[in-house]
Amino acid sequence: MTLLRVEGLNKRFGGVVAARDVAFSLHAGEMLAIIGPNGAGKSTTFNMVGGQLTPDTGRVVLNDEEITGLPPRVVCRLGVGRTFQVAQTFLSFSVVENVQMALIARHGQTRDLLARAASLHRQEALGLLARVGMEVDADRPIGELAYGDVKRVELAIALAASPRLLLMDEPTAGMAPRERAALMQLTANIAREQDIGVLFTEHDMDAVFAHADRIIVLVRGEIIARGSPEEVRTDEQVKRVYLGTTGHKAALRARKAAHG
Amino acid sequence: MAAAALAGLAPARAQGAPVKVGELNSYSRMAAFSVPYRHGMQLAADTINRAGGVMGGRPLEFVFRDDGSTPGDAVRVAEELLTREGCAFIAGTFLSNVGLAVADLANQRKKLFLATEPLTDAITMAQGNRYTFRIRPSTYMQTRMLVEAARGKTQKRWAIVAPNYEYGQSAAANFKKLIGSAIPGAEIVAEQYPALGRVDAGATVGALAQARPDAIFNVLFGPDLTAFVREGNTRGLFERRLVLSLLTGEPEYMIPLGDECPDGWIVTGYPWEQVEWPAHKAFVEAYRARVNDTPRLGSLLGYVTVQIVANLLNKAGTLETEKLVDTLAGLTTDTVSGSVTMRALDHQGTLGAWVGETVLRGRTGTMRNWRYADGANYMFPEAEVRAVRPGA
Amino acid sequence: MEPSFLLVQSLSGLASASSLFVIASGLTLVFGVTRIVNFAHGSFYMLGAYVAVTIVPWLLEFDRSPWLFFLGVLASAAVVGLLGVAMEILLLRRIYRVPELFQLLATFGVVLIVQDAVLWIWGPVDIPGPRAPGLRHGVYIFDQRFPAYELFLIVVGPVVLGLLWLLMHRTRFGVLIRAATRDREMVGALGVNQALLFTGTLFLGAFLAGLGGALQIPRVSASAHMDLSIITEVFVVTVVGGMGSITGAFLAAVLIGQLQAFGVLIFPKITLVLVFLLMAAVLVVKPWGLLGRPEPAAGRAALPEGILHPRHFGRLEMALGAAALAALIALPVFADAYMLKVATEVLVFALAAFSLNFLVGNGGIVSFGHAAYFGLGAYAAGLLVTRIGLPMEPALLAAPMAGGLFAALFGFFVVRLSGIYLAMLTLAFAQIAYAVCFQWVEVTGGDNGVVGVWPSAWAASRQAYYYLVAVLSVAGILALRHVIYAPFGATLRACRDSEARADAVGVNVRKHRWLGFSLAGSAAGLSGGLYAFSKGSIDPTLLSIPMSVDFLAMILLGGIQTVMGPVLGAAAFHSIKDLFMPLTDHWRFFLGASIIALVLLFPRGLGGAFAMLRSRAGQRRLAAVTAA
Numbered sequence A: 001m002t003l004l005r006v007e008g009l010n011k012r013f014g015g016v017v018a019a020r021d022v023a024f025s026l027h028a029g030e031m032l033a034i035i036g037p038n039g040a041g042k043s044t045t046f047n048m049v050g051g052q053l054t055p056d057t058g059r060v061v062l063n064d065e066e067i068t069g070l071p072p073r074v075v076c077r078l079g080v081g082r083t084f085q086v087a088q089t090f091l092s093f094s095v096v097e098n099v100q101m102a103l104i105a106r107h108g109q110t111r112d113l114l115a116r117a118a119s120l121h122r123q124e125a126l127g128l129l130a131r132v133g134m135e136v137d138a139d140r141p142i143g144e145l146a147y148g149d150v151k152r153v154e155l156a157i158a159l160a161a162s163p164r165l166l167l168m169d170e171p172t173a174g175m176a177p178r179e180r181a182a183l184m185q186l187t188a189n190i191a192r193e194q195d196i197g198v199l200f201t202e203h204d205m206d207a208v209f210a211h212a213d214r215i216i217v218l219v220r221g222e223i224i225a226r227g228s229p230e231e232v233r234t235d236e237q238v239k240r241v242y243l244g245t246t247g248h249k250a251a252l253r254a255r256k257a258a259h260g
Numbered sequence B: 001m002a003a004a005a006l007a008g009l010a011p012a013r014a015q016g017a018p019v020k021v022g023e024l025n026s027y028s029r030m031a032a033f034s035v036p037y038r039h040g041m042q043l044a045a046d047t048i049n050r051a052g053g054v055m056g057g058r059p060l061e062f063v064f065r066d067d068g069s070t071p072g073d074a075v076r077v078a079e080e081l082l083t084r085e086g087c088a089f090i091a092g093t094f095l096s097n098v099g100l101a102v103a104d105l106a107n108q109r110k111k112l113f114l115a116t117e118p119l120t121d122a123i124t125m126a127q128g129n130r131y132t133f134r135i136r137p138s139t140y141m142q143t144r145m146l147v148e149a150a151r152g153k154t155q156k157r158w159a160i161v162a163p164n165y166e167y168g169q170s171a172a173a174n175f176k177k178l179i180g181s182a183i184p185g186a187e188i189v190a191e192q193y194p195a196l197g198r199v200d201a202g203a204t205v206g207a208l209a210q211a212r213p214d215a216i217f218n219v220l221f222g223p224d225l226t227a228f229v230r231e232g233n234t235r236g237l238f239e240r241r242l243v244l245s246l247l248t249g250e251p252e253y254m255i256p257l258g259d260e261c262p263d264g265w266i267v268t269g270y271p272w273e274q275v276e277w278p279a280h281k282a283f284v285e286a287y288r289a290r291v292n293d294t295p296r297l298g299s300l301l302g303y304v305t306v307q308i309v310a311n312l313l314n315k316a317g318t319l320e321t322e323k324l325v326d327t328l329a330g331l332t333t334d335t336v337s338g339s340v341t342m343r344a345l346d347h348q349g350t351l352g353a354w355v356g357e358t359v360l361r362g363r364t365g366t367m368r369n370w371r372y373a374d375g376a377n378y379m380f381p382e383a384e385v386r387a388v389r390p391g392a
Numbered sequence C: 001m002e003p004s005f006l007l008v009q010s011l012s013g014l015a016s017a018s019s020l021f022v023i024a025s026g027l028t029l030v031f032g033v034t035r036i037v038n039f040a041h042g043s044f045y046m047l048g049a050y051v052a053v054t055i056v057p058w059l060l061e062f063d064r065s066p067w068l069f070f071l072g073v074l075a076s077a078a079v080v081g082l083l084g085v086a087m088e089i090l091l092l093r094r095i096y097r098v099p100e101l102f103q104l105l106a107t108f109g110v111v112l113i114v115q116d117a118v119l120w121i122w123g124p125v126d127i128p129g130p131r132a133p134g135l136r137h138g139v140y141i142f143d144q145r146f147p148a149y150e151l152f153l154i155v156v157g158p159v160v161l162g163l164l165w166l167l168m169h170r171t172r173f174g175v176l177i178r179a180a181t182r183d184r185e186m187v188g189a190l191g192v193n194q195a196l197l198f199t200g201t202l203f204l205g206a207f208l209a210g211l212g213g214a215l216q217i218p219r220v221s222a223s224a225h226m227d228l229s230i231i232t233e234v235f236v237v238t239v240v241g242g243m244g245s246i247t248g249a250f251l252a253a254v255l256i257g258q259l260q261a262f263g264v265l266i267f268p269k270i271t272l273v274l275v276f277l278l279m280a281a282v283l284v285v286k287p288w289g290l291l292g293r294p295e296p297a298a299g300r301a302a303l304p305e306g307i308l309h310p311r312h313f314g315r316l317e318m319a320l321g322a323a324a325l326a327a328l329i330a331l332p333v334f335a336d337a338y339m340l341k342v343a344t345e346v347l348v349f350a351l352a353a354f355s356l357n358f359l360v361g362n363g364g365i366v367s368f369g370h371a372a373y374f375g376l377g378a379y380a381a382g383l384l385v386t387r388i389g390l391p392m393e394p395a396l397l398a399a400p401m402a403g404g405l406f407a408a409l410f411g412f413f414v415v416r417l418s419g420i421y422l423a424m425l426t427l428a429f430a431q432i433a434y435a436v437c438f439q440w441v442e443v444t445g446g447d448n449g450v451v452g453v454w455p456s457a458w459a460a461s462r463q464a465y466y467y468l469v470a471v472l473s474v475a476g477i478l479a480l481r482h483v484i485y486a487p488f489g490a491t492l493r494a495c496r497d498s499e500a501r502a503d504a505v506g507v508n509v510r511k512h513r514w515l516g517f518s519l520a521g522s523a524a525g526l527s528g529g530l531y532a533f534s535k536g537s538i539d540p541t542l543l544s545i546p547m548s549v550d551f552l553a554m555i556l557l558g559g560i561q562t563v564m565g566p567v568l569g570a571a572a573f574h575s576i577k578d579l580f581m582p583l584t585d586h587w588r589f590f591l592g593a594s595i596i597a598l599v600l601l602f603p604r605g606l607g608g609a610f611a612m613l614r615s616r617a618g619q620r621r622l623a624a625v626t627a628a
Helices: A042-050 A072-077 A095-106 A122-131 A147-160 A177-194 A205-211 A229-234 A236-259 B002-009 B031-050 B071-082 B096-109 B139-149 B166-182 B201-210 B222-235 B251-260 B278-291 B297-316 B321-328 B382-388 C003-034 C041-062 C066-090 C100-122 C148-170 C172-182 C184-189 C194-216 C226-241 C246-266 C274-285 C315-334 C337-363 C371-388 C392-414 C419-439 C462-485 C487-497 C499-504 C509-535 C545-558 C565-580 C587-601 C605-627
Strands: A002-013 A016-027 A031-035 A057-062 A080-083 A165-169 A197-201 A214-219 A222-227 B019-025 B060-066 B089-092 B113-115 B132-134 B157-161 B187-192 B215-218 B242-249 B266-269 B332-335 B338-341 B353-361 B364-373 C138-141 C144-147 C450-453 C536-538
Touching (some): A002 A042, A016 A197, A031 A177, A042 A057, A122 A147, B071 C337, B096 C536, B166 B215, B201 C003, B251 B364, C003 C041, C041 C226, C148 C194, C172 C194, C226 C246, C226 C419, C246 C274, C450 C509, C462 C509, C509 C536
Parallel strands (some): A031 A197, A165 A197, B113 B132
Antiparallel strands (some): B332 B338, C138 C144
């Protein structure tokens, strides 16, 4: 069934068109990737779905409920979890407390003045951490973790909302290649097992083509191609305007990684 | 402080347990006034102790404390003086809100408080109480002295400039109330109330001049006054205009004005070098010898306060508060500034002020054509006191 | 009104604006580069005036030429610039690594020291400076006479603006300053000698403040109150313009100058509050001032300044807490009346400080105007008792309600902002509340305040009132402490750590901050009510900036990253003040010096030092255990 339906999204910043008639849909348990060169409108589209931006026109519908222009906290309560390009966690909290905090929010207990926050939902939080393989580090300060592990915890935080949809903005940015593959595999497994739809943007083509069920290619705010990884890979227009440049970029990135 | 302590230790003729009086004032924030005031007190206390002290030979000892310039700090300091230091009673304070808070504490704790400097009318009027006495002529009294000096003048259009706090507001209110009686038909054509210490002199002078007044009533003092006078001098605000100015003739404010001192303003003040009363001359000499500086109004007030305190103690013969209060009400003391009576009705002293015109002599200003206005003639009318003072 | 008058009035406004801008440009530069909220900037201004009234007359003895006058002014500014360098090298450089707020506290210590140093060196009498040779006269503009010196001042502002522009765009130093203003981490990354850059910036900042002061001497006399009279106004200019933006500061100064010049024509009492009304209005509409930009998001995740991990009491803390409680109960037995009085005040302040740290340490909401809620609580209680005749008990109930209510009202706007702008908006609201209490004489008694606010008969004795305060204050502190550990407290910390993350897990960040602000406000209100009854009076100083600064000093001395630190800080601050006040007129000097010493010795506050000792002891024990 259709989990997310995006219809005719338009967004302009001054004279620049960031999104033009963007429309797509996403099914439960499906992984949909949005790719495209820098400035193609990926983040804009993403933020219009997540509530960080309001579209000029168009609709975002989640489970037959319109969420266009709702703020992120409301979108979250309707079943959307999200991770950020630069991991956003509660730095002063321990690993498990980060997840507990998300659970406290989900259960609407943030204004509770009496309970002890440290003991609320601890078991559930440990369970979520176990799902992402971080239960051993549960009581460490999150600031001590390696970045890849932080990303995993962030995934657990997003899962705490029991989302039906996960929005992941460049989930593997800043990670080592081996960590990337593991995180994407983990995400894919969770999505399939729990029937969660995943919408993600990604620069790393390996991750995209290995795990996406479908791919949307955005260029200058417009969708120029969509389809299965195989269809997109062979699309002439995509090759011309995008994959060529990305190949160049991938080389650059590799060089950067090698030279620090 | 050290001098007062020494006075107790040095071979003085006064013997026996010292009589301790707490004195709290804004020694840090308002040092230009309060440090000469303390010098005056110490000089007077030493003089009295050398002459045998008070209450038949006991030395008079003042315990000086900074009042922190806020009511909150002052009340704590007052408690310290009354409890830990064991002072018989307290005196002092500079700012009106501090004076009022300490006065109310005195009322609550049933201890005598001699408010020496705060000028607010409230301390003897609406918020007066049995235990509080004020020595200095109040805002009302000094305004009335000035207004009287303007009697017979022909200027009808008046502008008022006053600092925006109680002293300024109540001086302006008193002035509005009184000026009509001295100059029939006088009207107020402009009022300016710059924040205390933050006068925007250019804008203020411009706004006043715009109203084309014939005369100006000024209540600004300190740095505000200097800025105002300079700006007004350059812009010609004071030319061909009568100016009445509160306190401006006091050395505290004349000295910082320097050679910018305006000519011919009618002011209240203290032309110390011209006052020829023998007792006063002796005071000036002793003060200059001891402090190596010229006396300020604060010096005089400090000296007079101690004279009144000594007289009170000698007359009462006890440190018991109720007796002290009863004795002080109506008590007359011969001071270096003439005879001063603490009026029983409202506990206001009859200490006066000098009223005259400003004049530049050499590099600093002083007063000419002055006369001493005895406070007794400028007190609040008894009916007005009875109308507002609790229990009067 | 005639056009000539309007023109001249406008020129008066420009002259004030010019002076204000010169001073404010220095503050905004220093903030831009170092992120230090330099309270001592007003002190540099005052020192500029004092140095100038000392050396300019001496120079004019040689020849009464305008050149010597301006040489003297520049020399004074340079001397002050060097004092700024001294402050940077001797003090600030040692504490760049500690939370930024501690630098604010250190500069506050400098303010206190300079105040007394000025009294000590130059004496308490205001010193008038000489007028500028060649510019003594008035110039006729139509029929109005206008001071020539002020025409000159009008030119100085744009000239300084132009010179700063050249410096910023044509020199390496200036380019670095701009880079640091935009992104401080980048400068570190570029391998720039940060120490040298900061020293240079402090010189320039102090130089401009000194120049502003020295240029004033033909207009105002040098006096020991100049620092505080200018510092708030200068802060307003920099914030309205946008922190770090020199052009913004210029615009803001011109705006304020004009509003002031024409405002007094309509509202003669407006100077008291005008700048704060303007600041509040600007910040509500433009959260980063006229030309400021949002703080760039940190490239790397940085730990917030504040309570990181609220620790539960261990056995030692429990024992200490119990001992403290026992001491509180037993105090009236062995303490004299005065000590009891001081203890009562410490307890009152401890609650206020704790409530402030609930915001600052736990919520990352730095309030420069916490005294507003303390004072409004005091006013609510005091006015109910004196004007309506209610007894103490319901009045004490009204105090937290008033504090909370006004915190909710002001907080509604405050929580929309962040960082220094948020802090300055709290200050603006506090000043507006102050002005209302000050000006609404019929109700509030104006600056004289209201007396007669004494406790009910059963609580009138010092002992009884002490116990009443102890019970309410300790209960308030423990309740707030509990909230810190509760989900609501954790949520506030979460919002502080990452707004984006909190939002994404479904937390309404603004709403929680608003509720937290209101809760802290009501605790401060209770504390204010208790204070009013201990003093017997209320007056506007309870809401004033110095009061807010005292509260900040308390929590910083105590340590904003510990839960109980503010209580220690309140006790330490009040005790130090109470120790020095009876000893000397120059107690501000010693208070300031103590603050600086404590900042240098315990850069994480007293609470932080205790926590460090604890964890070291813990490690040692652990090491001993593992060794065995």
